[in-house]
Amino acid sequence: MILLAKVQDEAGHGLYLYSAAETLGVSRAQMVADLLSGKAKYSSIFNYPTLTWADIGAIGWLVDGAAIMNQIPLCRCSYGPYARAMVRVCKEESFHQRQGFDIMHTLCRGSDEQKAMAQGALNRWWWPSLMMFGPNDSESKHSAQSMAWKIKRFSNDELRQKFVDATVQQADFLGLRVPDDELRFDEDSGHYRFGEIDWQELFDVIAGNGPCNKQRLEKRRQAHSNGAWVREAAQAYASKQASRAAA
């Protein structure tokens, strides 16, 4: 039930942000067309499969956690409609992350099979979550411009570091092992040092060659084309009503 509420929130976030983007002069129809044609990019993380209930927990904890790191600064970005949408989004996101963590916590205090399910999910979602912050600052193409315009306010690496520092402690609390042999706490800097991300995997996924890219987009295309007759019916009715009123 809570998962459904979360899913609904996410659809709502799409709606708020499409609305904000429309204020810049591009239509919803155009943005949807760009998404379905593969032209518009969406977060790499959505191209990974959700295999078990523990994945739902890991996604809430890690993916929503990473998203929140990115999103909170956007609430104060320089473009009004975007900032306003993000305020709404952030309010809703914090419940998502807590729900995810709560699921993981329950599993980790459950049976051996449940705990193994939780560890398995962490193993599969850890690195993709770190990749959500994008390439290293030195490699990031769009960062410079977004930062100059005060849309993006912290760099990829800064946010990624913040995320690792917060999340490793949470994993320790859960009694789970982060799947990184090089992970260690560095006393001098007060930060966790972590291993190298497999950048090839990120680039493959962004280029459309992740485990689920094809399937995800296909589902959206199908839904959109299956719904055409419904959208058209509603428009036809609206036109008829307008003519009837004018007559």
Added chain:
Amino acid sequence: MSKQEWPLYEVFVRSKAGLSHRHAGSVHAPDDQMALDHARDAYTRRSEGVSLWVVRSDSIVASDPAETSAFFEPAKDKIYRHPTFYEIPDGVKNL
């Protein structure tokens, strides 16, 4: 036919404790009645509101951002509109 889309509506919500409707965002809908439905589902599902207004976005007349200074700044010079411009003589109460 499929290139057409549902028109855009702006949504205004007045909350239980609120005195006026505030702009909450926008929705697409085929007509006014559905716009209300969609606005209700998008912007009031956490009991945010007691009253909902929806307006077709193309019906809104807005001030031109390029003319902000001509439109709004003269008011800044006219300080006699502000109550603090007037000095109250000592000894006068309730003014």
Added chain:
Amino acid sequence: MSANQALIAYTLRLADNALILAQRMVELVAAEPELEEELANANFALDFIGQARMFYTYAGELEGQGRSEDDFAFMRDEREFGNLLLLEQPNGHFGDALVRQFLFEAFYLHLLEALMRCSDQRLCEIAARAIKEVKYHFRHSSHWLVRLGDGTELSHNRAQTSLDDAWRYTGEMFTADEIDTAMQENFDGPGLASIHELWRRDIATVVVEATLQLPDDQWMASGGKQGRHSEHLGFLLAEMQYLQRSFPGATW
């Protein structure tokens, strides 16, 4: 059966209706024709899940054997579910799902109104909460039926076919069995014959506005209320119950 047993069975049917319908609606997530409709579908499914929880919880208390809402939802077999056949039918396209919603909610609205006047305090309370939600659902479904019926030629034909196909499942809603009768006699429960009249009146109004035809009465399917289901329910439950059944006794 005793009055209490009838009450438990009746309450479980209410819960099962809400749960099975919600489960079908959840299958529609990410398949709606427009983003705004995604939000509506999810809202309504959440409303139904909430109602199912209230009814299951009450049934568990009445039964007094320690069964929780999860036990009822996830650990019972098909033949123990008393939901209407209408609600377990596969989703089909947008029109099929919409017509199912429309036909059921018109009935459910009047059922809830009647339950608000019955002598069981708890059912009254649950009904009072649910009816606000269902009123809005029915309004929304009616809006859509009108737009499909009076939209394009394609949408009109599809909506008519959906209505024709769903009609044989509507009779079950109004056919009283010994549990319905026991509810009426012991708890001032809903009278299905009068609800049938109200339902026909309400749906006819919308169907006419939608330029559609009410199907002729025909042979009506039944058995759902008594646990004799279509082949569809087994698959639905298998998917819904898989996790709980694989790890019995686990806490989630």
